[in-house]
Amino acid sequence: MAEMQNSNPTILNAADLPTRLRPAATGKPGAYGSGIFTQSLSNASDFFSTSPLSSSESESEDDLMEEPIDEQEIYDLISTISDPEHPISLGELAVVSLPDIAIRPSLPNVPSSPLQTVTVLITPTITHCSLATVIGLGVRVRLEQSLPPRFRVDVRIKEGTHSTADEVNKQLADKERVAAALENGTLMGVIAKMMETCQ
Amino acid sequence: MAVKTAQLFFLSDLTPPSLERTWLTAPHPTLPIVATCSSDKTVRVYSLTNFKLLSTISGGHKRSVRTCAWKPHIQGESVLATGSFDATVGIWRRWDSYGQEEGGMGDLAIGSDNGDTLQNEPNNDEEEEEWRFAVLLDGHDSEVKSVSWSPSGMLLATCSRDKSIWIWEDLDDGDNNFETVAVMQEHSADVKCVSWHPVEECLASASYDDTIRLWREDVDDWGQVACLKGHEGTVWFLDWEGVDNIPRIPAGGDESSFTTQWKRQRALSGPRLISCSDDRTVRVWRRQPMEPKPESGDTTMPSIIRPTGTEEKWEEESVLPKAHDLSIYAVAWSKRTGLIATVGADGRIAIFEEQFAPTYSTPDESNTNNTLRTEYINVVTMEGAHGIYEINHVQWAKRADRGREEGKEEEVLVTTADDGSIKVWTIAW
Numbered sequence: 001m002a003e004m005q006n007s008n009p010t011i012l013n014a015a016d017l018p019t020r021l022r023p024a025a026t027g028k029p030g031a032y033g034s035g036i037f038t039q040s041l042s043n044a045s046d047f048f049s050t051s052p053l054s055s056s057e058s059e060s061e062d063d064l065m066e067e068p069i070d071e072q073e074i075y076d077l078i079s080t081i082s083d084p085e086h087p088i089s090l091g092e093l094a095v096v097s098l099p100d101i102a103i104r105p106s107l108p109n110v111p112s113s114p115l116q117t118v119t120v121l122i123t124p125t126i127t128h129c130s131l132a133t134v135i136g137l138g139v140r141v142r143l144e145q146s147l148p149p150r151f152r153v154d155v156r157i158k159e160g161t162h163s164t165a166d167e168v169n170k171q172l173a174d175k176e177r178v179a180a181a182l183e184n185g186t187l188m189g190v191i192a193k194m195m196e197t198c199q
Numbered sequence: 200m201a202v203k204t205a206q207l208f209f210l211s212d213l214t215p216p217s218l219e220r221t222w223l224t225a226p227h228p229t230l231p232i233v234a235t236c237s238s239d240k241t242v243r244v245y246s247l248t249n250f251k252l253l254s255t256i257s258g259g260h261k262r263s264v265r266t267c268a269w270k271p272h273i274q275g276e277s278v279l280a281t282g283s284f285d286a287t288v289g290i291w292r293r294w295d296s297y298g299q300e301e302g303g304m305g306d307l308a309i310g311s312d313n314g315d316t317l318q319n320e321p322n323n324d325e326e327e328e329e330w331r332f333a334v335l336l337d338g339h340d341s342e343v344k345s346v347s348w349s350p351s352g353m354l355l356a357t358c359s360r361d362k363s364i365w366i367w368e369d370l371d372d373g374d375n376n377f378e379t380v381a382v383m384q385e386h387s388a389d390v391k392c393v394s395w396h397p398v399e400e401c402l403a404s405a406s407y408d409d410t411i412r413l414w415r416e417d418v419d420d421w422g423q424v425a426c427l428k429g430h431e432g433t434v435w436f437l438d439w440e441g442v443d444n445i446p447r448i449p450a451g452g453d454e455s456s457f458t459t460q461w462k463r464q465r466a467l468s469g470p471r472l473i474s475c476s477d478d479r480t481v482r483v484w485r486r487q488p489m490e491p492k493p494e495s496g497d498t499t500m501p502s503i504i505r506p507t508g509t510e511e512k513w514e515e516e517s518v519l520p521k522a523h524d525l526s527i528y529a530v531a532w533s534k535r536t537g538l539i540a541t542v543g544a545d546g547r548i549a550i551f552e553e554q555f556a557p558t559y560s561t562p563d564e565s566n567t568n569n570t571l572r573t574e575y576i577n578v579v580t581m582e583g584a585h586g587i588y589e590i591n592h593v594q595w596a597k598r599a600d601r602g603r604e605e606g607k608e609e610e611v612l613v614t615t616a617d618d619g620s621i622k623v624w625t626i627a628w
Contacts (some may be wrong), residue, residue: 058338066318106524106525107524107525107545108583109524110619112582113582113583114587114588115545115546149587149588149617149618150587152525170407170433173477173526174407174433174477175526175544175589176265176342176344176389176391177360179220179238179284179388180262180263180284180341180342180360183206183262199502
C-alpha cells in the first residue's frame with residue numbers, strides 16, 4: 001500500500017464494543033469442533049450448567065442442531081477483521097457496528113424457506129476511501145466462509161458515507177466478480193492478512 | 200379463461216457431481232450428452248441417456264471454467280469451446296465415438312439398472328484420453344464470462360470482464376488456427392454473456408453496464424447496431440426465440456388464421472431476444488420491422504451506394520410476470536416448445552408460456568395493422584429446486600433416457616447449481 005488514506009482514524013475503546021455477556025475466561029477457539037457458532041453458547045452453557053451430564057452430551061446435541069445465528073454472532077465474526085491500512089479491527093474503527101447488521105428471511109413470501117439474508121452496512125473511515133471495496137470483500141468472504149450455505153450475504157456501504165457507494169455495492173453484490181476475486185492471489189493475500197486477527 | 204398449468208418432475212441428478220460450484224451446462228447440438236463447467240477448473244461430460252459421467256476434461260485451465268459451448272454443424276467430431284477465469288478460451292476436440300457408442304451405452308445403462316454397474320468403468324478411462332486439447336485462444340485481459348458459436352459454426356464470440364467482445368473465425372484448416380476478426384469495446388463494464396442470433400450473423404451481448412447490445416458486420420467491420428436499455432441492473436444472460444416459434448393459440452381460436460397473421464407480423468422483425476437481470480426482471484426485445492428488401496429490378500439506388508442501415512431499432516416488447524425475489528442468472532427459451540425457463544439466486548425454477556392475448560380470439564386477416572398481442576403465463580414455479588443453493592444456469596435439452604415415450608420428441612430441463620449439482624427435470628401438463 002503506497003500511502004495511507006486515513007492516517008489518523010478514530011478508534012473505539014475495545015471495552016466499549018458490543019459483546020454478548022459471557023465469562024471473561026473463554027474456552028480455546030476450536031475446542032468444540034462444531035464450528036464458530038456453537039462457541040459462545042456452549043461456553044455459556046458449560047459455565048452455568050450444574051448438571052454433570054451436560055458437558056459432553058449437550059455438545060453432541062449441539063452438533064446435531066444448528067444454533068440460531070443472530071446479529072451479535074455476525075458482529076463477532078467480522079469485527080475482528082483488521083483494516084487493510086491499520087493494525088486495528090473493523091470493530092474498533094466502527095467500520096462495522098452491531099446496529100448496522102440485520103438478518104432477515106431472504107424470501108419473505110415463502111415462509112417455509114430456510115434462506116436468510118445477512119445484511120451488513122459498512123461505514124468507511126473516510127468518504128473517498130478506495131479500500132472500501134477490499135474491506136467489503138473481506139467482510140463478504142469472511143461471512144461466506146463461516147456461515148452455513150443457506151445464508152445469502154449482502155454487504156453494502158452505509159448510505160451517505162462514501163462517494164462511490166453505488167459502484168462499490170454493485171461489485172460486492174456481483175457473485176461472479178466475487179468468485180473471480182477469490183481466485184486472485186494478490187487480492188486474497190490482502191484479505192488473508194486482514195483475517196489474521198480473526199480466530 | 201382457464202390458465203393451463205404445468206408440473207415439473209425431477210428426473211435425475213447427473214452423477215457424480217462436481218464438489219465445487221458448477222456454472223453452466225451445455226447440451227450437445229446432436230448427441231445426448233452435456234458439458235458442465237466447474238470452479239474446480241474442469242469440464243464434466245455427462246450422458247443424458249443414463250445420467251452418468253462420461254469424461255472429465257481437465258488440465259487446460261488454471262482457474263474456474265465459467266462457460267462452454269459446442270460448435271454446431273460438424274460431422275464425426277465434437278468441438279467444445281471453454282472460457283475460464285484464467286482469461287483464456289480453450290478449444291477441445293474428440294472423435295464422435297460417443298455417437299456410435301451412445302446407443303451401446305444406452306444398452307449398458309439397462310444392464311446397470313439391473314445392478315450390473317461394472318461394465319461402464321473401463322470404458323470411461325479410455326474415453327478420458329480421447330479429449331484432445333486443440334488450441335488456447337489468448338487475448339482477453341481478464342476473466343472470460345461467456346462463449347458462443349455462430350449458427351454456421353464459423354465464428355466464435357467470447358466476452359470478458361475486460362469489457363471487450365472478441366470474434367474469432369475458425370479457419371478449419373486442420374491446424375486449429377483461429378483468426379481474430381473483431382474486437383468490440385463499446386460496453387462500459389464486464390460483458391457477462393454473448394449469444395448469436397439463431398440464423399443471422401448477429402451477435403447479442405449483455406453487460407454489467409445494464410445494457411444489451413447488438414452487433415453486425417457491415418462490409419468489413421463489426422459494429423454496434425443497437426443498444427437496448429431498460430434493465431436496472433447487471434444483465435446476466437440472453438437467449439433467442441426459435442425461428443418458428445408460435446405462441447399458444449387460445450382454446451377455440453382458429454389455428455390457421457392466428458398462424459398466418461403471426462408469421463406475417465414476425466416476418467420482418469425476426470426472432471426476439473430475451474434477457475434476465477440482477478433487477479429481478481425478464482424482458483423480451485423485438486426488432487422493429489425492417490424495410491422490406493427492394494425487389495430485384497428496383498433501381499432507385501444502386502445497392503453499392505444505398506446506406507446499409509447499420510442502426511436497428513429494438514424495443515422492449517414485454518416484461519415477464521415477476522417470479523423471482525433475487526438476482527436472475529439464466530433464461531432459456533425452448534426452440535422446440537417455446538417455453539421459457541428462468542433460474543436464479545432464490546433457488547427457484549420458473550416456467551412461462553407465451554399465448555395469444557384472449558382479446559384477439561379472432562384475428563382479422565383483412566387488417567394488417569391489427570397486430571396480435573401475446574401474454575406470458577407463469578405456468579409453474581419450483582421452490583428450492585436445488586435445496587438451499589443458488590441456481591446458476593438452466594437449459595432445455597432433448598430427452599434421451601429410457602423413460603421417454605417411444606417415437607415422441609420430449610424435452611428435459613437441465614439446471615446447474617452452486618453446490619456442484621446438476622438436475623434433470625421433465626415438464627408435464
